[in-house]
Amino acid sequence: MNDVFIDVDFAQIYKHGQKIGGDVFLLSRQDASAQIVCTLSDGLGSGVKANVLASLTARMAHKLSFSPMDLTRSAKIIMNTLPVCKERKISYATFTIADLRRSNTDEVLVNLVEYDNPSALMFQGGTPVQWEREKIDLRRDGAFKQEVLGHSHLKLSVGSRLLIFSDGVTQAGMGKSLPLGWRLEGVRSFAQQVIERDPDISSHDLAREVVSHAHRLDRLSAKDDITCMVVYVRKPRRTLVVTGPPFKQEQDPLLVEKIQRFEGKRIVSGGTTAQIVSRIMNRQLKVDMSCWSPQVPPCSMMEGLDLVTEGMLTLSKVATALEQKKPAYTLPNDAVKKFIQVMQESDQVHFIVGTKINEAHQDPSIPVEIGIRRTLIGRLQRALEDNYLKETSLEYM
């Protein structure tokens, strides 16, 4: 598993009265080359016309970035393809492309191409970092002004963030609360304050903070589409899920050692397994009778573990809910909800599956179908990887 996790997310508020945005954000991952490409494009005007232009631009940028072609060259192709507005003599859309690749060290290499969007901001922890952009001039027929592409190679180490936003953010409040708008400096100091207040803030939350502040500056009636995208490089949040006792009883202490050595959240799923852990760690296991539903047995509490649940019933309900992408807040307050919340908050999930057969589950008179543990974990892994883009790994004992 990777020691670096790239957290990318965005937030957006449309121009007041619009049902569709003129800012388009695209994000995709390619596992083979460990590459993430995110594109933010802002189309001229607002509404449907802007959306069509921005989508066109963003999609082109996206496709070209995954090709082996040099990013500057693809940016030039896009700019030459983009139509120029007849009246205003400016391009129909602006864009920022960030091509992120994991290097062999603990760094992420960023290839950043900016065209007419506000400059991106970089933070190392809470400190803003300035850098020189390589300027590439491009003369186009019919264009009113000289076009400049900003190209930069950046290295993001663990704890760094990259903020990319549309002009709706920098111009927020123009003529209303701030005569000249929020401006780049304003956004920078605001983002710095937010990061200092909450150093581990996720990309999702930071983007949301920036966008809602811009919206407030616009007195809650946005003058332009407000879009902000954040890239955050951090240590992955890991979760360990232990289910089932080891095949051989001698391995019980080894299992407990693995649980204790794990860095991250720990879930034990299975009554017998929980009892083994409780016995070897010499800690009391207490059942929480307030947290259950007719389909799912109560969860338990134990010092050193984040969640202790029953095994097969809970896991099969969790797998079903993850497969159906049910939001956690729609579920009753039981072990399944807690399990799903922990899963959603983690980036990498490691499963340790004990292969001992539970004789009690072989009883044909049990009214509910109890699946095979291994099939169930397979379902969980697939749902987490496909629906939630988590990394998972599996180990049998």
Next chain:
Amino acid sequence: MGKKEKVNVRICVGTACFVQGGADLLLYQDFLDPVVLAGCDIQGISCIGGCKDDSMEVRPPYVEINGKVFGEMTQEKLCKALLEAVHA
């Protein structure tokens, strides 16, 4: 009159017990007499182990009352057993 010791009750919430009627027993706050309820210390336990014990004659769901394991427990049986235990 000295304070009477509470009756120790452990309801098994393991998979086998839960699916065979144990879930109904967890509603004990609804069906037990408040007087009985006050005289008992009721908690859950992740597995009593009766389901894996071949010498066990009764089937799940299991409830442990003052250290003694009772099987095939239903709401009525639990009411009766706890009433006797509290007044004993």
